[in-house]
């Protein structure tokens with residue numbers, strides 16, 4: 001027990017040095033072993049973090065844009081040169097393969113680079129002479145203390161969707177990362193300190209529901225950016241807004257890939273395998289429902305199954321395509337969906353239960369799994385599985401496929417595979433989903449656009465990063481200004497009119 005790594009809070013520029021009242025186990029999922037203990041925050045500790053963040057923000061918000069940009073650039077350089085260290089921590093606690101972990105840090109870094117342009121992004125507008133001798137201009141100001149509550153599946157990238165912009169805009173942040181893989185964010189906190197960010201502007205509070213609930217209630221917290229499962233996202237949105245906070249809560253997904261008969265089936269099969277099984281299907285943009293417009297289903301499934309036979313499941317530090325699932329509980333839940341699919345009558349084409357793996361026997365393994373003949377009523381179609389399980393649904397027409405996608409409770413990402421530009425354009429216009437790929441299976445928007453789904457995939461009206469992110473982390477003010485000149489004066493109680 002004494003050899004276990006302790007992962008603790010990072011508040012006011014330093015690690016918390018007092019013992020925790022409660023802790024959680026952190027596993028290496030490829031080994032199936034506990035490798036660390038993460039401290040769980042109490043209500044008092046969250047109160048302390050909010051106080052620290054509040055004080056730090058008062059000064060940070062008044063630092064010049066030039067100063068803030070310098071810190072952002074310095075952070076970007078440190079992150080870029082040390083991203084392998086973060087990737088290794090992610091692989092050790094999440095299980096995804098190293099190249100994938102590195103990819104997530106790189107995608108997060110793009111938001112840091114976007115936030116380096118904050119002086120331009122914060123520019124307001126100015127109307128000289130809106131009325132006689134009166135000028136009107138708009139400015140955007142920071143909110144105060146911004147809380148970020150993140151999921152296990154992207155321990156670096158998802159927090160980076162938010163904090164670079166929040167900090168660049170002059171806020172302070174408190175991050176409550178997933179308790180399953182908490183180490184990456186601590187190293188990021190160290191990078192901020194090394195970059196010259198004043199203590200208390202970036203704080204990490206580890207924990208569970210106790211910490212989250214306190215952040216939702218605390219009057220000193222201005223906004224909540226949440227990413228996780230839909231039931232918790234709904235809870236966060238309802239309680240955060242009830243307490244007067246600005247909330248963006250991104251939830252679960254069931255991403256459909258619609259393949260039209262004219263598509264290149266080899267490219268579509270490659271895409272389905274990459275997007276279905278990358279990161280063991282633990283991506284909010286993973287493809288989990290493939291909708292094949294007949295008569296291509298048999299040919300497409302044969303190509304997908306053939307590619308799946310070459311996938312290596314194993315330890316992310318070794319030569320593997322796909323790592324383990326994050327915990328034993330989650331692996332068992334995903335495996336129980338495979339059981340349910342068989343029970344409900346879907347055809348199991350590739351069975352990932354009891355896979356051959358390149359790793360420890362105790363790891364939380366589940367191999368790539370493929371179902372055919374899935375129908376809309378089945379639980380494997382209705383629910384988010386969040387594992388390496390791809391379901392094929394057969395439809396007779398584009399219209400039938402579109403209607404299926406539009407009826408689903410989730411609307412995070414979707415993709416169409418076709419060589420028909422007109423059909424693709426019709427799809428982008430008609431589909432009720434927030435992020436659309438045309439011959440692109442995982443259409444995660446680049447940092448200067450915004451990331452977010454529709455329907456039960458997002459609560460709140462603001463998506464992450466891009467200009468919507470800047471809007472979320474600032475609030476607008478409009479100033480109407482007149483500098484005294486002798487032509488003014490006199491009494492007039494009428495409503496002011498532009499003259």
Ligand code: NAD
Pocket residue numbers: 149150151152153154158176177178179207208209212213227228229230232233250251252253283284384386412453457
């Ligand atoms: P989760 O909802 O279990 O946890 C997310 C966060 O909420 C964690 O920090 C966790 O500690 C906290 N939490 C958990 N239970 C809570 C409770 N009862 N009260 C208050 N806080 C609680 O999600 P997860 O399993 O970590 O992540 C996977 C989920 O996240 C999937 O559903 C996936 O689709 C979703 N996700 C969505 C997006 C997106 O962009 N829409 C991105 C990544 C992940």
